[in-house]
Amino acid sequence: MRKKNCLVLFGSPHKNGFTARVLEKIIGKSKNKVNFLSINAYEQKIHPCIDCKSCNEEITCRYDDFIILKDLLEKSDLIIIASPIYNMGFPSPLKSILDRMQPYFMSKFIRKENVLKKKKAILILTFGSKFNITLDIKRQLEIIFASINTTIIGQIFLENTDKHKVIDKNIEKKIENLAKNFFTV
Numbered sequence: 001m002r003k004k005n006c007l008v009l010f011g012s013p014h015k016n017g018f019t020a021r022v023l024e025k026i027i028g029k030s031k032n033k034v035n036f037l038s039i040n041a042y043e044q045k046i047h048p049c050i051d052c053k054s055c056n057e058e059i060t061c062r063y064d065d066f067i068i069l070k071d072l073l074e075k076s077d078l079i080i081i082a083s084p085i086y087n088m089g090f091p092s093p094l095k096s097i098l099d100r101m102q103p104y105f106m107s108k109f110i111r112k113e114n115v116l117k118k119k120k121a122i123l124i125l126t127f128g129s130k131f132n133i134t135l136d137i138k139r140q141l142e143i144i145f146a147s148i149n150t151t152i153i154g155q156i157f158l159e160n161t162d163k164h165k166v167i168d169k170n171i172e173k174k175i176e177n178l179a180k181n182f183f184t185v
């Protein structure tokens with residue numbers, strides 16, 4: 001059977017920060033079973049969308065770096081978004097990547113063409129405060145994920161990272177269960 005391809009969109013500037021640690025726990029045991037295709041938003045430096053309208057008629061973009069994204073989106077069966085929350089949203093390099101999915105919005109909602117295969121996703125968010133501030137982010141993702149034919153089937157929120165520096169046992173258990181289900185769907 002073909003190995004599944006999982007696109008990982010990593011939104012933290014820290015390679016060993018909270019987000020990276022949760023992500024590693026999710027993908028760690030599945031590295032041999034799944035092909036992980038990653039974009040590190042801070043390293044890849046994807047150009048922001050400038051609403052130039054070149055994607056109005058077809059899946060294309062005036063900036064060549066779209067090819068990277070297009071190729072990964074076409075290949076992937078699964079998506080993981082792993083990011084800290086910055087001022088109630090995604091850090092700007094990751095937001096740029098999500099905005100560059102606009103050609104798929106045009107395709108699905110304006111031209112009514114569904115060009116990408118169905119994908120399942122999990123959302124990992126870490127944030128400093130102890131209040132659940134994830135709702136706005138989930139709303140942002142609704143339209144973007146609908147455009148790329150993707151459904152969120154699980155989520156891990158690591159809150160209060162300003163204060164708690166360790167991943168507690170409850171979250172560990174949740175991560176383990178989620179990983180088990182996600183990579184076998």
Ligand SMILES: Cc1cc2nc3c(=O)[nH]c(=O)nc-3n(C[C@H](O)[C@H](O)[C@H](O)COP(=O)(O)O)c2cc1C
Nearest residue numbers: 012017018019084085086087088126127128129161
């Ligand atoms: C510019 C900036 C904005 C932030 N905004 C928020 C915020 O709105 N709410 C919050 O709870 N934490 C906020 N944080 C804290 C981060 O989300 C938190 O430290 C996160 O766990 C860092 O993850 P990392 O170690 O993977 O980079 C912010 C941090 C930075 C640097």
